[in-house]
Amino acid sequence: MIHLHRKENMSSTNSQVIRCKAAVAWEAGKPLVIEEVEVAPPQKMEVRVKILFTSLCHTDVHFWEAKGQTPLFPRIFGHEAGGIVESVGEGVTELAPGDHVLPVFTGECKECRHCKSAESNMCDLLRINTDRGVMIGDGKSRFSKDGKPIYHFVGTSTFSEYTVVHVGCLAKINPAAPMDKVCILSCGISTGLGAALNVAKPIKGSTVAIFGLGAVGLAAAEGARIAGSSRIIGVDLNANRFNEAKKFGVTEFVNPKDHDKPIQEVLLGMTDGGVDRSIECTGNVSAMISAFECVHDGWGVAVLVGVPNKDDAFKTHPMNLLNERTLKGTFFGNYKPRTDIPVVVERYKEMGLELDKFITHRVPFSEINKAFDYMLRGESIRCIITMDN
Numbered sequence: 232m233i234h235l236h237r238k239e240n241m242s243s244t245n246s247q248v249i250r251c252k253a254a255v256a257w258e259a260g261k262p263l264v265i266e267e268v269e270v271a272p273p274q275k276m277e278v279r280v281k282i283l284f285t286s287l288c289h290t291d292v293h294f295w296e297a298k299g300q301t302p303l304f305p306r307i308f309g310h311e312a313g314g315i316v317e318s319v320g321e322g323v324t325e326l327a328p329g330d331h332v333l334p335v336f337t338g339e340c341k342e343c344r345h346c347k348s349a350e351s352n353m354c355d356l357l358r359i360n361t362d363r364g365v366m367i368g369d370g371k372s373r374f375s376k377d378g379k380p381i382y383h384f385v386g387t388s389t390f391s392e393y394t395v396v397h398v399g400c401l402a403k404i405n406p407a408a409p410m411d412k413v414c415i416l417s418c419g420i421s422t423g424l425g426a427a428l429n430v431a432k433p434i435k436g437s438t439v440a441i442f443g444l445g446a447v448g449l450a451a452a453e454g455a456r457i458a459g460s461s462r463i464i465g466v467d468l469n470a471n472r473f474n475e476a477k478k479f480g481v482t483e484f485v486n487p488k489d490h491d492k493p494i495q496e497v498l499l500g501m502t503d504g505g506v507d508r509s510i511e512c513t514g515n516v517s518a519m520i521s522a523f524e525c526v527h528d529g530w531g532v533a534v535l536v537g538v539p540n541k542d543d544a545f546k547t548h549p550m551n552l553l554n555e556r557t558l559k560g561t562f563f564g565n566y567k568p569r570t571d572i573p574v575v576v577e578r579y580k581e582m583g584l585e586l587d588k589f590i591t592h593r594v595p596f597s598e599i600n601k602a603f604d605y606m607l608r609g610e611s612i613r614c615i616i617t618m619d620n
């Protein structure tokens with residue numbers, strides 16, 4: 232329900248406030264409430280986006296539960312999405328109304344040392360900041376209800392019919408791409424895929440272990456399959472994950488609960504001395520250590536993707552490194568959001584990435600809380616939420 236009637240040939244800047252529906256998290260862990268909110272016009276280097284599809288990722292749930300963190304409420308969550316540019320603020324030249332975009336929780340300013348380095352995607356200016364609930368330009372929120380501000384989430388806040396995003400956090404994609412599918416490339420799927428293709432880089436015929444078979448781990452398995460790995464060993468504590476994982480090229484399953492010895496020893500035994508590559512997608516620090524210690528000496532590479540708890544420490548004997556094992560970590564699969572994501576969107580089919588397999592549920596925006604239920608019950612990989620506008 233949009234109360235603003237615009238002409239089709241509107242100018243690229245729009246100074247009007249839009250009133251629209253947004254799913255507001257008023258309190259930690261409480262169901263979201265669909266409210267009518269005001270969305271201020273985009274300011275300098277900002278873009279106002281009409282969201283068409285959004286999906287729920289574990290990171291939303293994590294910050295909505297706000298366990299062990301400073302709670303920031305009321306807040307509008309959501310960061311995996313696709314939409315259309317409605318208007319742009321001062322200084323935005325790369326995007327215009329009508330462009331199709333994917334908002335990304337981490338940005339690419341294209342100016343800093345990281346953005347200029349071919350090796351990094353850790354932009355100095357727009358790197359993810361989960362504690363900031365305001366726009367980077369003026370420290371204010373663009374959302375309000377009855378004049379009271381509502382916090383943003385990771386610069387995206389896509390659980391709203393309209394949102395305001397820094398131009399550096401928007402990937403401009405081919406308008407012919409199916410937005411109701413490619414929206415999931417704006418977070419978890421690209422993270423897992425990139426962890427495999429850009430960081431672990433298994434060669435054809437490799438043996439790869441994937442720790443954690445959630446959306447990120449399954450995307451990593453998909454990446455390992457695309458790279459031509461011949462054995463993909465899935466490790467998860469939840470046996471229900473194994474059936475699903477078969478569709479993602481996982482060839483063998485190991486549940487640490489079925490073994491008395493450390494899981495790295497089990498994997499070393501299964502693979503004649505260790506896997507060629509391992510990709511950790513759990514966030515559990517002992518799984519991270521196992522993922523490192525199960526790679527073969529001489530050439531094995533372990534890649535950490537999961538986000539650990541605040542006080543975790545990674546402990547291993549230095550000899551494990553001296554014996555020519557490599558430990559790496561990655562953020563958003565090493566993809567630069569503006570440079571690389573449009574290419575992934577363009578090429579995902581020819582790469583052999585089967586996005587449909589990840590989309591297990593769909594709900595209308597009015598039923599967004601169901602997406603939380605599916606995820607909390609471990610039933611969904613991705614639930615796409617269709618905006619009603």
Ligand code: NAD
Binds near residue numbers: 289422446472513
């Ligand atoms: P998820 O919760 O859907 O999946 C995690 C899986 O790991 C679950 O199936 C769980 O049973 C399993 N698991 C937990 N502990 C385990 C253990 N000790 N051994 C084996 N399996 C174990 O999560 P997800 O959405 O797939 O995300 C995975 C991780 O990646 C999270 O920590 C998330 O925060 C992180 N992440 C990182 C980035 C990044 O850029 N580095 C981006 C997105 C997500």
Ligand code: ZN
Binds near residue numbers: 345346
């Ligand atoms: Zn930068």
